[in-house]
Amino acid sequence: xxxxxxxxxxxxxxxxxxxxxxxxxxxxNHAIKDVDVDILDKTVTAFIGPSGCGKSTxxxxxxxxxxxxxxxxxxxxxxxxxxDIYDPRVDPVQLRAKIGMVFxxxxxxxxxxxxxxxxxxxxxxxxxxKAELDQVVESCLRKAALWxxxxxxxxxxxxxxxxxxxxxxxxxxxxxxxxxxxxxDEPCSxxxxxxxxxxxxxxxxxxxxxxxxxVTHSMQQAARVSQKTAFFHLGNxxxxxxxxxxxxxxxxxxxxxxxxxxxG
Amino acid sequence: xxxxxxxxDPRTKARNAAERRFRGYxxxxxxxxxxxxxxxxxxxxxxxxxxxxxxxxxxxVTLDEKVLDxxxxxxxxxxxxxxxxxxxxxxxxxxxxxxxxxxxDLGGASAKxxxxxxxxxxxxxxxxxxxxxxxxxxTTIEFxxxxxxxxxxxxxxxxxxxxxxxxxxxxxxxxxxxxKLKEAGILGTRLNSGFLTxxxxxxxxxxxxxxxxxxVGSFLMMVVVLVLSLxxxxxxxxxxxxxxxxNWLTDLIEVNIANLAAVxxxxxxxxxxxxxxxxxxxxxxxxxxxxxxxxxxTLPRIIIPTRAALKAVPPSIRDAALGVGASKLQTVLxxxxxxxxxxxxxxxxxxxxxxxxxxxxxxxxxMVAFVRDFPGGLFDPAAALPVQVYNWTQRGDPGFVERAxxxxxxxxxxxxxxxxxxxxxRRKFERRW
Numbered sequence: 284x285x286x287x288x289x290x291x292x293x294x295x296x297x298x299x300x301x302x303x304x305x306x307x308x309x310x311x312n313h314a315i316k317d318v319d320v321d322i323l324d325k326t327v328t329a330f331i332g333p334s335g336c337g338k339s340t341x342x343x344x345x346x347x348x349x350x351x352x353x354x355x356x357x358x359x360x361x362x363x364x365x366x367d368i369y370d371p372r373v374d375p376v377q378l379r380a381k382i383g384m385v386f387x388x389x390x391x392x393x394x395x396x397x398x399x400x401x402x403x404x405x406x407x408x409x410x411x412x413k414a415e416l417d418q419v420v421e422s423c424l425r426k427a428a429l430w431x432x433x434x435x436x437x438x439x440x441x442x443x444x445x446x447x448x449x450x451x452x453x454x455x456x457x458x459x460x461x462x463x464x465x466x467x468d469e470p471c472s473x474x475x476x477x478x479x480x481x482x483x484x485x486x487x488x489x490x491x492x493x494x495x496x497x498v499t500h501s502m503q504q505a506a507r508v509s510q511k512t513a514f515f516h517l518g519n520x521x522x523x524x525x526x527x528x529x530x531x532x533x534x535x536x537x538x539x540x541x542x543x544x545x546x547g
Numbered sequence: 548x549x550x551x552x553x554x555x556d557p558r559t560k561a562r563n564a565a566e567r568r569f570r571g572y573x574x575x576x577x578x579x580x581x582x583x584x585x586x587x588x589x590x591x592x593x594x595x596x597x598x599x600x601x602x603x604x605x606x607x608v609t610l611d612e613k614v615l616d617x618x619x620x621x622x623x624x625x626x627x628x629x630x631x632x633x634x635x636x637x638x639x640x641x642x643x644x645x646x647x648x649x650x651x652d653l654g655g656a657s658a659k660x661x662x663x664x665x666x667x668x669x670x671x672x673x674x675x676x677x678x679x680x681x682x683x684x685x686t687t688i689e690f691x692x693x694x695x696x697x698x699x700x701x702x703x704x705x706x707x708x709x710x711x712x713x714x715x716x717x718x719x720x721x722x723x724x725x726x727k728l729k730e731a732g733i734l735g736t737r738l739n740s741g742f743l744t745x746x747x748x749x750x751x752x753x754x755x756x757x758x759x760x761x762x763v764g765s766f767l768m769m770v771v772v773l774v775l776s777l778x779x780x781x782x783x784x785x786x787x788x789x790x791x792x793x794n795w796l797t798d799l800i801e802v803n804i805a806n807l808a809a810v811x812x813x814x815x816x817x818x819x820x821x822x823x824x825x826x827x828x829x830x831x832x833x834x835x836x837x838x839x840x841x842x843x844x845t846l847p848r849i850i851i852p853t854r855a856a857l858k859a860v861p862p863s864i865r866d867a868a869l870g871v872g873a874s875k876l877q878t879v880l881x882x883x884x885x886x887x888x889x890x891x892x893x894x895x896x897x898x899x900x901x902x903x904x905x906x907x908x909x910x911x912x913x914m915v916a917f918v919r920d921f922p923g924g925l926f927d928p929a930a931a932l933p934v935q936v937y938n939w940t941q942r943g944d945p946g947f948v949e950r951a952x953x954x955x956x957x958x959x960x961x962x963x964x965x966x967x968x969x970x971x972x973r974r975k976f977e978r979r980w
Contacts, residue, residue, distance in 0.1 A: 386870070402871060
């Protein structure tokens with residue numbers, strides 16, 4: 284494992300998302316406490332931790348998906364390229380076009396494969412004509428490593444694909460709005476090992492263009508795909524650092540307990 | 548657990564017996580329900596189908612100029628001074644002349660018996676015919692007249708020789724004469740389209756009563772209900788389900804909608820009488836008022852299934868749309884509403900079907916009135932199908948029993964058509980996700 288993570292180490296890069304003293308409350312329940320994280324550009328950052336530790340909650344703060352939960356309240360400062368995303372002037376719709384998201388369960392729209400990918404560019408007016416839209420759809424499906432499998436049936440329903448293909452379709456849909464950051468909430472938890480391997484390979488390729496944040500339950504996955512790892516426990520960010528360092532030489536005893544399987 | 552698998556222990560036996568009993572209860576319930584339905588349908592159809600057939604008399608009528616247009620000018624204003632009484636006399640003279648000409652033996656039937664073969668309604672029909680086409684005066688036409696209710700009833704088995712002997716409206720001799728006329732081809736029973744197109748008729752003329760105005764009135768009301776309750780119901784549901792904050796006020800609204808759906812419909816009638824007629828001054832018996840009242844009644848019954856349909860759309864679809872940066876409205880319009888459409892349409896049509904069959908509120912706003920003229924619009928007096936059924940069951944003449952049952956058949960057909968449309972739309976719009 285050590286060799287693998289050493290290979291994928293990257294140099295210091297520009298910070299995309301910066302969280303400082305981020306707090307999340309569900310009603311009176313304090314779900315996230317004082318989280319400080321820097322998400323770097325062109326880097327895969329993995330959030331790991333036991334169930335209910337708040338890693339998905341924190342991920343959903345980054346593109347304000349938590350806004351849809353009435354009782355949810357976010358405090359502290361989260362910035363995207365220096366701009367506070369919780370500033371009252373920020374329209375979450377614009378923010379979500381810049382920060383794409385892939386969900387745990389593949390959730391393609393019950394529309395055609397083409398329409399699934401074309402939906403984002405259409406509502407944001409990113410293309411001027413049909414030819415340009417066709418091009419965007421093709422390039423996104425290529426980036427998502429799905430083009431060869433679906434190019435002959437672009438107008439077949441997206442829900443008719445296999446689970447792994449559906450998840451790659453969702454990734455194509457998410458990158459079609461040319462986001463700067465891609466959030467992935469356990470994208471492989473509903474997939475078999477082969478589809479998982481395909482998606483992981485894809486994540487590694489996407490790193491060249493996007494900043495990727497991935498929540499995962501699988502520590503092997505975190506080690507395989509990420510350069511930075513954040514370990515959450517009971518709403519606290521316990522440790523954040525280079526993936527190689529987290530997995531080989533954790534500083535906090537709780538991190539060590541978790542990665543060696545003693546808590547979780 | 549010890550013991551052989553090949554023999555059942557007492558506990559298993561008891562459990563199996565309980566299961567058999569339970570299945571037996573369920574099956575019994577289904578059989579009872581089906582028998583009740585079959586019995587209902589048989590009784591309605593056997594009583595109602597004769598309403599779609601009617602006995603007619605066809606004979607030549609000479610439209611005498613001396614009687615119908617003394618001035619000889621064919622001026623409508625002058626001609627309309629001739630009343631139906633003169634036309635009735637003309638008809639009875641014509642039928643008598645025809646009987647004599649064919650050499651049919653009266654067999655003891657009185658002159659009154661002969662006159663009363665023809666419905667009183669036919670004189671009015673002939674008068675309308677002549678006034679619409681004055682050129683007919685002076686010519687001889689083949690006229691098809693309705694037979695009276697008793698003669699019609701004789702051919703539908705409602706009137707017998709025994710009952711005719713006790714009835715002052717008919718006599719056994721008249722029935723014998725009718726049989727002879729039937730042999731001669733003057734009298735016959737055939738399909739009666741008038742039942743669906745003619746207006747209602749007075750108590751003594753069941754043979755002339757039709758559903759025309761009731762069908763038009765019900766149709767107009769359904770248009771009002773559809774046009775008002777579809778947009779209001781869907782907009783209210785979408786707002787409550789997708790946009791409204793969850794607080795005590797929306798909770799209160801939710802509880803009230805559920806309660807309103809259970810409010811007896813006659814209460815809506817009183818409400819409609821107070822608001823639309825007494826306060827707003829809209830005309831009585833008008834389809835617009837009926838439609839408004841039925842809209843009020845239908846709205847909660849549409850909002851509840853619509854909200855259920857919206858709720859049934861998986862949240863992952865909403866997440867997906869929001870995740871690519873769709874606004875709340877785009878999420879609802881592009882994804883949630885299309886997926887909820889089959890459920891919404893089904894709820895809508897079932898709501899409309901309930902409104903179509905509703906009687907009580909319409910009684911209170913005057914839809915029970917006797918209306919002879921077809922409504923020209925939403926503000927003219929009209930009748931409604933279920934109220935027409937209620938109305939006819941109140942009448943004394945036994946001829947109205949078959950009319951009421953016939954109207955129920957028409958109402959049932961409308962309901963079956965609407966429910967079929969609901970099923971077809973559901974199938975068409977249903978998508979899997």
